[in-house]
Amino acid sequence: MTDTLIEVRNLSVRFPVTTRKLFRTEVRELAAVDDVSFDIKRGETVGLVGESGSGKTTVGRAILRAIDPSDGEVIFHTHTRDVDVAHAEGEDLRRFRTHMNMIFAEGPVQLSSMAQDRLRLFRSRMSLVFQDPYSSLNPRMTVRDIIAEPLVASGMMKNRAEIDARVREIAARCKLNLEHLRRFPHAFSGGQRQRICIARALVSRPDFVVCDESVSALDVSIQAEIVNLLKDLQDEMGVAFLFIAHDLSVVAQMSHRVAVMYVGKFVEYAPTDRLFFTPRHPYTHALLSAIPQADPDAAFDPIKLEGEIPNPLDAPSGCRFRTRCPHARPECAAREPDWREIAPDHYVACHFAEAFDFTRAQAKAAE
Numbered sequence: 262m263t264d265t266l267i268e269v270r271n272l273s274v275r276f277p278v279t280t281r282k283l284f285r286t287e288v289r290e291l292a293a294v295d296d297v298s299f300d301i302k303r304g305e306t307v308g309l310v311g312e313s314g315s316g317k318t319t320v321g322r323a324i325l326r327a328i329d330p331s332d333g334e335v336i337f338h339t340h341t342r343d344v345d346v347a348h349a350e351g352e353d354l355r356r357f358r359t360h361m362n363m364i365f366a367e368g369p370v371q372l373s374s375m376a377q378d379r380l381r382l383f384r385s386r387m388s389l390v391f392q393d394p395y396s397s398l399n400p401r402m403t404v405r406d407i408i409a410e411p412l413v414a415s416g417m418m419k420n421r422a423e424i425d426a427r428v429r430e431i432a433a434r435c436k437l438n439l440e441h442l443r444r445f446p447h448a449f450s451g452g453q454r455q456r457i458c459i460a461r462a463l464v465s466r467p468d469f470v471v472c473d474e475s476v477s478a479l480d481v482s483i484q485a486e487i488v489n490l491l492k493d494l495q496d497e498m499g500v501a502f503l504f505i506a507h508d509l510s511v512v513a514q515m516s517h518r519v520a521v522m523y524v525g526k527f528v529e530y531a532p533t534d535r536l537f538f539t540p541r542h543p544y545t546h547a548l549l550s551a552i553p554q555a556d557p558d559a560a561f562d563p564i565k566l567e568g569e570i571p572n573p574l575d576a577p578s579g580c581r582f583r584t585r586c587p588h589a590r591p592e593c594a595a596r597e598p599d600w601r602e603i604a605p606d607h608y609v610a611c612h613f614a615e616a617f618d619f620t621r622a623q624a625k626a627a628e
């Protein structure tokens with residue numbers, strides 16, 4: 262059996278958007294995700310980073326089929342067979358959804374569309390979990406019922422005693438006080454609510470959970486507790502995470518591999534150490550430049566990102582990063598770089614990846 266859990270092949274997600282120019286209104290297609298390919302192994306955490314609007318949430322939602330992909334395949338390898346989630350229907354889709362879950366945070370824009378997803382998905386019996394600790398938990402349900410809901414909604418367990426036992430087991434594992442199961446969520450702090458969300462996401466023992474900005478809203482010390490809890494649960498249960506976050510240091514702590522996204526495209530994907538210490542894409546280098554250095558004397562030629570991320574509707578020709586890249590050359594405008602493996606398990610989309618050396622250690626040695 263392969264240890265690949267999810268294979269994403271040439272995934273694209275396009276949204277129709279209405280644009281107005283003077284007196285003319287037109288509907289255009291916005292490519293939020295454009296021809297993305299990567300894989301996630303059983304039990305691993307893949308971090309997904311990039312500026313706001315780069316398409317991270319859309320990738321997570323498309324893998325879970327919370328939105329329909331426009332093109333491409335999402336192959337989910339179960340123990341018995343492979344399912345193309347992007348095209349699955351009916352019973353296949355329902356069964357596959359019990360293997361997956363989602364932990365969300367944040368934003369008013371996302372919440373309104375997620376609320377629709379939630380309704381749609383409950384009908385198709387997928388358990389969907391929000392992780393904004395202040396607005397994601399139904400205030401009229403007890404903590405016990407919130408955690409139990411994915412088991413009940415998917416039909417996975419019907420017997421009340423059995424459900425109670427599983428809820429108590431996962432709640433204890435998430436360090437929730439069992440006395441609190443009868444309470445309502447408003448009684449809890451942000452960190453406690455996050456634990457409730459995690460218990461709910463993992464109660465059905467899914468193979469895969471998307472964590473979308475799930476620790477961003479928390480204080481640093483609580484963040485560390487939640488990250489450690491997620492890692493412990495992963496070790497025990499073998500669940501794989503797609504961990505979407507703005508904060509690269511949290512991503513580094515959580516992830517086995519990290520993918521970097523820019524205007525709907527993956528630009529680099531590599532094991533965490535490689536990506537952090539020998540990045541090959543100028544955009545990755547720019548994101549890393551923004552992290553405060555533990556050793557301020559370490560020579561590491563940082564670059565500062567100027568300007569804003571382009572709107573996908575007006576994505577630059579060729580390489581999309583070229584308009585902000587200090588190393589751009591004429592070829593970057595003329596031709597889109599291929600997504601290629603430049604070293605084992607290290608993928609990058611840049612014409613000149615081999616020519617760049619952003620290595621931190623080497624820069625130090627050259628001093």
Ligand SMILES: Nc1ncnc2c1ncn2[C@@H]1O[C@H](COP(=O)(O)OP(=O)(O)OP(=O)(O)O)[C@@H](O)[C@H]1O
Binds near residue numbers: 313314316
């Ligand atoms: N339902 C939608 N309709 C139209 N455009 C959308 C929709 N959802 C997302 N987009 C657009 O797709 C692009 C990618 O959005 P997405 O939310 O996936 O990015 P992100 O990297 O997760 O950003 P953030 O970090 O702010 O959550 C953005 O330009 C966004 O405006």
